[in-house]
Amino acid sequence: MLRRLGRNFLFSIALSFFLLPANEAVAIGDPERGEGIARDHGCFECHTPSGELVGDGVPYLTGQKQGYLIRAMTYFRYGEYVYRGERGQSHEQVVVRQHWHMSEAAGSLSIQDIRDLAAYYATQSCNPPSLPEATAVAPTGTEFCEICHGGARSNPWSEMPYLSGQDVDYLRMQVGALMAPVSEEQGDTSRHNRLAEAMFRGYSEDDLEEIIRYYASLPCPR
Numbered sequence: 312m313l314r315r316l317g318r319n320f321l322f323s324i325a326l327s328f329f330l331l332p333a334n335e336a337v338a339i340g341d342p343e344r345g346e347g348i349a350r351d352h353g354c355f356e357c358h359t360p361s362g363e364l365v366g367d368g369v370p371y372l373t374g375q376k377q378g379y380l381i382r383a384m385t386y387f388r389y390g391e392y393v394y395r396g397e398r399g400q401s402h403e404q405v406v407v408r409q410h411w412h413m414s415e416a417a418g419s420l421s422i423q424d425i426r427d428l429a430a431y432y433a434t435q436s437c438n439p440p441s442l443p444e445a446t447a448v449a450p451t452g453t454e455f456c457e458i459c460h461g462g463a464r465s466n467p468w469s470e471m472p473y474l475s476g477q478d479v480d481y482l483r484m485q486v487g488a489l490m491a492p493v494s495e496e497q498g499d500t501s502r503h504n505r506l507a508e509a510m511f512r513g514y515s516e517d518d519l520e521e522i523i524r525y526y527a528s529l530p531c532p533r
């Protein structure tokens with residue numbers, strides 16, 4: 312499926328891009344205040360406190376990594392985000408994340424609001440109403456994704472999203488958006504991260520579909 316050499320090389324590049332902005336998301340926040348903001352801003356209409364799903368393509372936030380939630384909301388807040396080189400590195404990483412509803416929902420949030428919302432959702436238990444049929448064995452190629460995303464409840468990174476137990480339609484949409492060229496019209500969801508090229512290189516659509524279904528069938532993280 313993937314040539315090992317290429318994969319290791321891409322992984323080290325991807326990680327160096329990824330680790331660059333680590334100091335942007337300090338994991339602090341007040342979950343109680345976050346709950347109030349979620350209620351006042353209508354977040355519960357789509358991302359319920361119990362993690363119950365309200366529609367296809369709406370992600371679970373409950374139990375997700377706090378650092379990742381901060382990043383995701385910051386991306387929506389700014390739409391396009393450029394990390395400039397730090398610590399002597401000269402490259403830039405451009406991240407795009409736009410969605411007609413989320414861009415509006417996050418547009419008026421302050422940095423403290425974002426931290427508090429993330430602290431709230433990260434500390435709630437996820438509670439999916441019904442999981443897709445469990446796929447017992449991880450499909451070939453999943454071991455690469457596991458380096459960053461872990462398996463069920465085992466993601467070792469503070470800012471990498473859990474995929475386990477996530478809504479399958481949401482995962483499928485995100486992979487499609489992340490793989491599309493940045494210049495392409497993407498409808499409701501527009502997402503770009505240089506890491507994506509390394510994440511999905513060498514995988515066919517069928518491979519990815521199997522991996523996504525596998526992740527969606529795992530227990531949610533908390």
Ligand code: HEC
Pocket residue numbers: 349352353354355356357358368369370372380383384409410412413416417428472484500501502
């Ligand atoms: C009308 C429904 C709706 C409302 C209201 C809403 N969201 Fe969302 N949210 C979505 C959808 C749909 C997505 C997936 C967007 C995409 O495709 O990129 C999403 C994505 C997210 C994500 C990214 C999750 C991930 O795994 O990357 C976060 C974080 C989030 N929402 C937080 C919030 C917060 C906080 C609020 C309230 C301020 C809110 N949302 C209000 C529908 C909604």
Ligand code: HEC
Pocket residue numbers: 322325326329370383406452453455456457458459460470471472473474482483485486503504506510511514519522523
């Ligand atoms: C080098 C680390 C790394 C590897 C390996 C990796 N990913 Fe990712 N992945 C990330 C990061 C970082 C993000 C968040 C990107 C962003 O928000 O812009 C992400 C985001 C995602 C998302 C969106 C999650 C969400 O909640 O919105 C999906 C789906 C995904 N990856 C699937 C995969 C699959 C499938 C594989 C294996 C084929 C894989 N990734 C391999 C680092 C990685």
